[in-house]
Amino acid sequence: MNDSFVYAAARTPFGRYSGALSDVRPDDLAATALTGVLAKVDDFDPALIGDVVWGCANQAGEDNRNVGRMAVLLAGQPTFVPATTVNRLCGSSLDAVIMAARTVETGDAEVVVAGGVESMTRSPWVLPKPSRAFPAGDSALVSTTLGWRLVNERMPVEWTVSLSEANEALAQRLGISRERQDEFAAGSHVRAHDAWERGFYDDLVVPVPGADLTRDEGIRADSTPASLARLRPAFRSTGTITAGNASPLNDGASAVLIGSASAAGVLGRAPQARIAGRGVHAVDPQDFGIAPIEAANKALARAGIGWGDVGAVELNEAFAVQSLACLDAWGIDPSIINAEGGAIAIGHPLGASGARLVGTLAKRMAESGERWGLAAICIGVGQGLAVVLENAS
Numbered sequence: 001m002n003d004s005f006v007y008a009a010a011r012t013p014f015g016r017y018s019g020a021l022s023d024v025r026p027d028d029l030a031a032t033a034l035t036g037v038l039a040k041v042d043d044f045d046p047a048l049i050g051d052v053v054w055g056c057a058n059q060a061g062e063d064n065r066n067v068g069r070m071a072v073l074l075a076g077q078p079t080f081v082p083a084t085t086v087n088r089l090c091g092s093s094l095d096a097v098i099m100a101a102r103t104v105e106t107g108d109a110e111v112v113v114a115g116g117v118e119s120m121t122r123s124p125w126v127l128p129k130p131s132r133a134f135p136a137g138d139s140a141l142v143s144t145t146l147g148w149r150l151v152n153e154r155m156p157v158e159w160t161v162s163l164s165e166a167n168e169a170l171a172q173r174l175g176i177s178r179e180r181q182d183e184f185a186a187g188s189h190v191r192a193h194d195a196w197e198r199g200f201y202d203d204l205v206v207p208v209p210g211a212d213l214t215r216d217e218g219i220r221a222d223s224t225p226a227s228l229a230r231l232r233p234a235f236r237s238t239g240t241i242t243a244g245n246a247s248p249l250n251d252g253a254s255a256v257l258i259g260s261a262s263a264a265g266v267l268g269r270a271p272q273a274r275i276a277g278r279g280v281h282a283v284d285p286q287d288f289g290i291a292p293i294e295a296a297n298k299a300l301a302r303a304g305i306g307w308g309d310v311g312a313v314e315l316n317e318a319f320a321v322q323s324l325a326c327l328d329a330w331g332i333d334p335s336i337i338n339a340e341g342g343a344i345a346i347g348h349p350l351g352a353s354g355a356r357l358v359g360t361l362a363k364r365m366a367e368s369g370e371r372w373g374l375a376a377i378c379i380g381v382g383q384g385l386a387v388v389l390e391n392a393s
Contacts, residue, residue: 002260004101005271005392009359010036010206011254013213014347015121017145020213021251022121026063029208030054030071030117033253033352036206037113038075040257041267048266050109052083053099055092055116057350059085060144061124067117071253087351090318091379092116093254094354097387100258101275110263115255118349120145122251145249146350147380159285163318163380164235164246166286171240171321174328178240181320182228185245185344188317192341193221200340200367204359216346218248223345245320250347254355256362270392272362273373277303277388284382289322291384292376293329299374299386307332311370314357316377317342326376339364353377358387365391 012032015021021029034052038044054068068083088095093116100112125141128150142149148160161169171181195201196215207214223244233239234246257267264270279298283291292315300306313336317323323342327334340360343353357375365373369391376386 002105002107004104004258004260004275006256006273006275006358006362006389007259007263007267007269007271008037008040008257009204009255009355009362010040011204011352011356011359012208012252013205014216014218014250014252014349015213016217016347017121017249019217019251021119021208021211024119024208024211024251026056026117026119026122027067027070027074029119029251029253030067030115031074032206032208033115033117033255034071034075034113037115037255037257041269046078046081048111049081050112051100051103052081052113053096054083054085055087055096055351055354056085057087057089057092057118058123058144059087060126062122063117063119071117088383088385089380090316090348090350091354091377091383091385092351094357094375094377094385094387097256097258097355097358098278098385104258104260111257111259111267113255114258115253115355116351117253118351119251120249120349161286162235164241167289167319167321168236168239168241169286170289170325174325176321176324179225180324181240181245183225184320184324186223186225186228188338188342188344189220189223191339192216192219192345195340204363218250218347219341219345241319241321245344247318247343247348250349252347252349252352254352254359256355256358272366273389273392275387276390279386281384282382286382288380288382289319289378290325290329291382292326292378292386293384295384296330296374296376296386299388303388303390305372305388309372310374311336312339312361312364312368312373313337314361314375315342316348316353316357317344318348318378320344322378354385361389365389366393
């Protein structure tokens with residue numbers, strides 16, 4: 001088996017729902033990220049691409065019919081460049097990275113591009129077709145932006161609660177206070193703002209043609225625990241989750257260039273990090289927020305290391321409460337998690353988030369010199385994914 005490595009990463013800025021990227025189609029966002037990551041390699045030869053693996057959670061609108069392949073074509077790549085689209089909901093592009101790594105490790109390709117996209121703004125309303133022609137009653141449009149839709153009646157009710165209700169229950173069960181959640185969320189905004197100010201994201205984020213957005217749109221540099229404490233609970237009248245301590249709805253795309261050790265010669269650049277371990281774990285659907293706990297433990301075991309070896313963690317902040325639940329279970333220093341800000345500030349365009357985590361983690365490790373890092377994400381309907389990176393510098 002070969003080793004697989006992260007060679008480069010790129011992403012668009014993440015826009016807020018109905019914000020600066022709302023006029024941009026998801027396939028165009030995907031093409032922008034794909035073009036951006038390939039531009040990291042001078043005089044890149046498209047013939048090097050063994051495959052493109054792209055994540056997308058929705059696929060109900062303009063992101064239908066294999067949006068990964070659409071991205072390749074819209075990016076102006078030759079028609080001989082193949083592509084597939086995968087769907088593991090919020091973990092789609094982290095799954096794409098895992099699949100790309102396996103393709104390289106088995107020797108099926110030397111270079112694979114992985115990535116993902118989501119336009120939650122442009123996700124459509126859908127109208128289910130009747131099983132018989134011309135029903136006499138009314139029909140309702142269903143939003144595909146987020147969460148369960150068109151639920152099978154055989155699903156247990158406790159499995160199909162909203163994402164927010166699931167995390168309110170988690171906060172209650174684990175005793176994670178509103179104050180802790182607001183403090184965590186405020187820190188995400190501060191760290192993301194500081195990272196942009198010192199230029200950390202300058203070479204990771206590529207502009208979207210036709211859009212007036214140069215930085216992640218959702219970052220609020222003036223967020224404090226006190227200001228977040230003034231927000232009303234969004235889901236339970238006496239709950240702890242607010243619009244301020246949960247990730248927003250977003251639009252964006254991200255991409256990672258994966259290759260073998262020998263690919264360094266043809267790419268003309270050294271790899272950033274080796275993909276050293278992977279883990280997937282599943283729990284009851286309503287407990288999805290804590291699924292990364294065991295996914296990460298499995299990934300570390302497969303890499304042959306423990307939590308004491310890990311110096312950098314990128315954990316997707318779907319909700320502050322589930323992030324804190326994972327942090328508490330791992331028992332690690334909070335300062336190593338999301339040092340450049342997390343999804344509460346940066347945003348969580350579902351299918352794009354996993355590849356964002358990997359690209360950010362690889363750059364963090366290259367700059368800090370940390371040997372081991374981990375990227376993890378929770379996934380609706382009760383799953384978690386994790387990837388361990390080893391610094392290749």
